[in-house]
Every structure is written in C-alpha cells, then in structure tokens.
Amino acid sequence: MEAAYLPLKSLHIIAVVAWFAGLFYIVRLFVYLRETQARPRAEREVLEPQLKLMARRLWFGITWPSSIATVIFGLGMLHLFWPPAPWLKIKLGLVAGLIGYHLVCHRIHAALQASQPIASSRAFRIWNEIATLFLVSIVFLVVMKSAISVVWGAVGLGIFAAILMMGITIYRWIRQGPPLGGPAQEAK
Numbered sequence: 001m002e003a004a005y006l007p008l009k010s011l012h013i014i015a016v017v018a019w020f021a022g023l024f025y026i027v028r029l030f031v032y033l034r035e036t037q038a039r040p041r042a043e044r045e046v047l048e049p050q051l052k053l054m055a056r057r058l059w060f061g062i063t064w065p066s067s068i069a070t071v072i073f074g075l076g077m078l079h080l081f082w083p084p085a086p087w088l089k090i091k092l093g094l095v096a097g098l099i100g101y102h103l104v105c106h107r108i109h110a111a112l113q114a115s116q117p118i119a120s121s122r123a124f125r126i127w128n129e130i131a132t133l134f135l136v137s138i139v140f141l142v143v144m145k146s147a148i149s150v151v152w153g154a155v156g157l158g159i160f161a162a163i164l165m166m167g168i169t170i171y172r173w174i175r176q177g178p179p180l181g182g183p184a185q186e187a188k
Contacts, residue, residue, distance in 0.1 A: 005080055012073035015066045019102075020135055022063030026105055027128035029055040033112045034121040052113055059109050067102055071095075087145045091138060098134045122172065129164045136160055 029051055036047045074095070081088060108127075111118045119127070137157055144153075 002080070005077060008073050008076045012070060012077060015069035015073055018062060018066035019070050020131065022058055022066060023102065023105065023131045024128065026055060026058055026063055026109065027124055027131070029058065030108055030112060030119075030124045031121045031128070034117060034119070034124060037117055048115075055109060056113065059106075063102075063105075067099070071099075085145070087141055091141050094134060094138050094141065098131075098138075101130060101134065122168075125168055125171075126165075129161075129168065132164060133157060133161055 033048065033051050033055065036044055036051060039047065078084070078088075084092065108118060108124075137153070140153065140156070
C-alpha cells in the first residue's frame with residue numbers, strides 16, 4: 001500500500017494545481033464576460049461568444065476533470081492515514097468548502113452562458129480572491145501540519161484576507177480614481 005502513496009500524492013498535487021488554475025481563470029473570464037455587457041453591441045457580438053467558448057472549454061475540459069481527479073487521488077491517499085490527524089480533518093473541511101466554491105462557480109458559469117448577469121465585475125473580482133484564501137489555507141495547513149495552531153492560522157488568514165481586500169480597493173482606485181464622497185461606481 002505504501003508503494004502507491006508517492007504516485008498518488010504526485011497525481012493529487014498535479015490535479016490540485018490544474019484545479020486551482022481552472023478556478024482562478026474561470027472567475028477572470030466571469031469578470032470579462034460581465035464587462036463585455038457594457039461594451040457597444042458590435043464589440044459584444046464578437047467578444048461574448050469567444051469568451052463563452054473559452055469558459056466552456058476551460059470549465060468542462062480542465063476545471064471539472066481536475067477537481068474530480070483531485071478528489072479521487074486524495075481519497076486514495078486518505079485510506080492510508082485513517083483515522084485522520086486533527087490537521088487533516090481541518091484540511092478535509094477546507095476541501096469541502098472548496099468543493100462548495102466550485103459548485104457555486106458552476107452555477108455562475110451556467111448563468112453567464114445563458115447571458116444572465118448575476119453580479120458586478122467587482123463582485124467577481126472579490127469572488128476570485130476566495131479561491132486564493134482556500135489555496136493559502138490548505139497549503140499552510142499541509143506544510144505546517146500541527147506546528148501552527150488553529151487560532152494563529154485563523155488570525156493569519158484574516159490578515160491575509162484584509163490585505164487582499166485592500167489590494168482590490170487600491171486596484172479599483174488606480175482604474176477609476178479614489179471615491180470623492182459619492183457612491184462608488186462599478187469597476188470597469
């Protein structure tokens with residue numbers, strides 16, 4: 001059984017990398033699809049079908065298959081470590097959250113394929129950072145294992161999330177200028 005561990009671990013890591021790449025890129029495509037809706041009709045008629053095609057190929061050709069492979073290879077390794085250590089239980093909880101994130105992305109993908117705008121481009125930019133939080137949390141947990149307490153992990157994650165939100169706000173200011181007392185405009 002232990003002879004299978006390293007090949008399973010290698011395949012699991014490859015699948016995880018592909019899955020996260022797909023999740024990061026699909027949400028960028030959501031941003032571009034949403035922003036396309038504000039363009040003149042002639043541009044929209046060219047951009048929208050191409051972006052939808054790219055999203056469909058990415059979602060069903062890379063993101064879904066790699067998510068399934070990640071789970072299969074992860075389960076293949078999990079039985080070697082049963083019952084799981086406390087850090088592994090937390091990781092499994094984070095993976096369950098990531099699967100939930102993936103399923104919400106699937107609903108967003110379906111809505112955008114049907115040309116149903118469901119959120120602003122800024123909301124999609126923020127949504128994109130949630131995958132970053134999952135990635136950072138899971139990697140630190142796997143590498144540090146029990147060397148870091150859950151409390152310090154949560155504090156670090158909160159600080160990292162605040163830094164990400166500041167980055168999003170600064171990026172919006174660079175693109176639009178800082179708000180001058182009025183309501184914020186949607187990011188373009």
